[in-house]
Amino acid sequence: MLLTLTTTHQPATDLGHLLHKHPERVLERALPFGRATVFYPEATITRCTAALLLEVDPVALSRHTRGNESTPLEPYVNDRPYAAGSFLAVALRDAYGTAMTGRSKDRQDLADTPLPLVAELPCVAARGPSDLPERLFGPLGYAVETQPIALDPHFPEWGERPYVRLRVSGTVRLKDLLAHLYVLLPVLDGKKHYYIGDDEVDKLLRHGAGWLETHPGRELILGRFLRFRALVQQAAASFSPEEEGTPEETGLPAQPRPHVHDTRLDRVAKVLKETRAARVLDLGCGEGKLLRRLVEVPQFRDIVGLDVSARALETAADKLRLKARPELAARVRLLHGSLTYPDSRLRGFDAAALVEVIEHLEPHHLETLTENVLGDARPRHLVVTTPNREYNAVFAERGDEARMRHADHRFEWTRAEFRAWAEGAAKQYGYAVRYEDLGDVHPEYGPLTQMAVFRQEG
Structure with a gap:
């Protein structure tokens, strides 16, 4: 599976500073489920593209699948190695973890500046209504383009979903784009490959800070990211109910409920x-x-x-x-x-x-x-x-x-x-x-x- 990030901000090669990955080097990272590679197929003054390629080992994946969570053949026949979802989100955090913090030793002013950015994924698992990508990324200010992918062109009766080519573009801080992708790719998929516990609440609230609380699809995001009602309620408790009023309306200081x-x-x-x-x-x-x-x-x-x-x-x-x-x-x-x-x-x-x-x-x-x-x-x-x-x-x-x-x-x-x-x-x-x-x-x-x-x- 593949994720490319492109900018036309000039000099475009500053993208390397923001991602903390040099355009002239190839970075390879071993992950528990495969290997991630970061490289730059294009790096000029006017346009720069960073690519994150994730190769999932299907044999290793089958060995780590718990039998009570799948049908008998699912560990061996599934879309996990090919369709972007939680695997790619984990690889994204591993490869671009420093960039996700918004810190840049040499270009902090640029890290704090909204830039023209495009994220493209050739195959994304989008399980749900056909407008789900737009409902998730649209309210964040992105232009969203999707192209359905047929399950098999020889059997059109099988339908096109749940896979799409996805392109989101906008003028945003790189930190924000990475946070949106990290949270929303697993939400699009509706599944995760790893254990979901209390730490997931902290991850969601940390990477959702500044945008999730006002997103019109917040309940949908909470439900699909956390899955379990106890965790959803735990996360929801961090948001102030509308009927209680804002701190300005009540005259009281904001005191978010502890997790x-x-x-x-x-x-x-x-x-x-x-x-x-x-x-x-x-x-x-x-x-x-x-x-x-x-x-x-x-x-x-x-x-x-x-x-x-x-x-x-x-x-x-x-x-x-x-x-x-x-x-x-x-x-x-x-x-x-x-x-x-x-x-x-x-x-x-x-x-x-x-x-x-x-x-x-x-x-x-x-x-x-x-x-x-x-x-x-x-x-x-x-x-x-x-x-x-x-x-x-x-x-x-x-x-x-x-x-x-x-x-x-x-x-x-x-x-x-x-x-x-x-x-x-x-x-x-x-x-x-x-x-x-x-x-x-x-x-x-x-x-x-x-x-x-x-x-x-x-």
């Missing part, structure tokens, strides 16, 4: 601080959101994040700015490892956290994790959070309480099931345990998130 995930992490960080711990573990740290809170607390002198994903650890290091902040080197360590194996590096800590981690394990691994954390690592305190399955009825359609909150969850516990596990584990390994509700609490279904705090006895 559910942020509230959870803030509370966990506070509980860890209350334990008076000096050495803390974030088990399953992901991209380091809890770690970023912990480093701001001088009390925590030794902070360790562990995750099974090496890529997530790289992102955490970038967001913590470990290379740019040498003062953190003596306090923060990021470890690659799995909680399904004993790990001597995790022993001797005052406190540890498992924030929205256990539900991603296969149930038969839970006993092993419990033994490795409480029996082998044995932190003096352990904070565990997990979704409350009963609360799903608030989100589910037609009262379907059996539906899990996220596709990547292997199980979700009721309040009684969570307490049964926690009390059994506490008794077996010599801990006392208390419970706390996090987030909204329904009078019948209980809290959105449930938390257990273990304290080593003796």
Whole structure:
């Protein structure tokens, strides 16, 4: 799949400065699902084009497809390697991540200036009404051109959709165009190739800042980007309801509601601080959101994040700015490892956290994790959070309480099931345990998130 970005601003080769990619060099990047290449098929003073070519490995793709999310042949026969959607959005962020921030060391004034830009994609998955591209890009000021692509010219009865050639053009900042493409390509597709969790809400709000709140198709974008009703409602809560009036109308300062995930992490960080711990573990740290809170607390002198994903650890290091902040080197360590194996590096800590981690394990691994954390690592305190399955009825359609909150969850516990596990584990390994509700609490279904705090006895 291919994305080209073209400008006629002169000198047009300044596009290389804005993208942080030199027109005379070819950049190749390995991705978990294939390879991305950035090159310039045209680079003159009057016109410059940067091309992002993404080659998806269909064999690797088939190996990572979960059987419960597809029909038997879908992992082998699908449009994922060819039609632009979430794969290309991920490659775009990987290739042009610095450009998406709007920063340019040599051309900051140009980065802040709207430029004549054209984005062209020869094949885009656009599942929905035929005017969907116009409904998404049009309100942002773009001229939108689409050309339907036949599924097979030899069988016209099969129809032309859902694939189109897409061209959007306008005078915009490069940063804005990249943000629009990053958000709206998966929205056009209506599907994503990766797990959708709380981090997706933050991504959407971050890249949608300044335009999503006023977009007439905001509800459509939220629904197709996030998919799950709980996440859609979480994102929607960040926008002020119209009936409450603007800050100017009410005379009150703007105070956006905190995200559910942020509230959870803030509370966990506070509980860890209350334990008076000096050495803390974030088990399953992901991209380091809890770690970023912990480093701001001088009390925590030794902070360790562990995750099974090496890529997530790289992102955490970038967001913590470990290379740019040498003062953190003596306090923060990021470890690659799995909680399904004993790990001597995790022993001797005052406190540890498992924030929205256990539900991603296969149930038969839970006993092993419990033994490795409480029996082998044995932190003096352990904070565990997990979704409350009963609360799903608030989100589910037609009262379907059996539906899990996220596709990547292997199980979700009721309040009684969570307490049964926690009390059994506490008794077996010599801990006392208390419970706390996090987030909204329904009078019948209980809290959105449930938390257990273990304290080593003796």
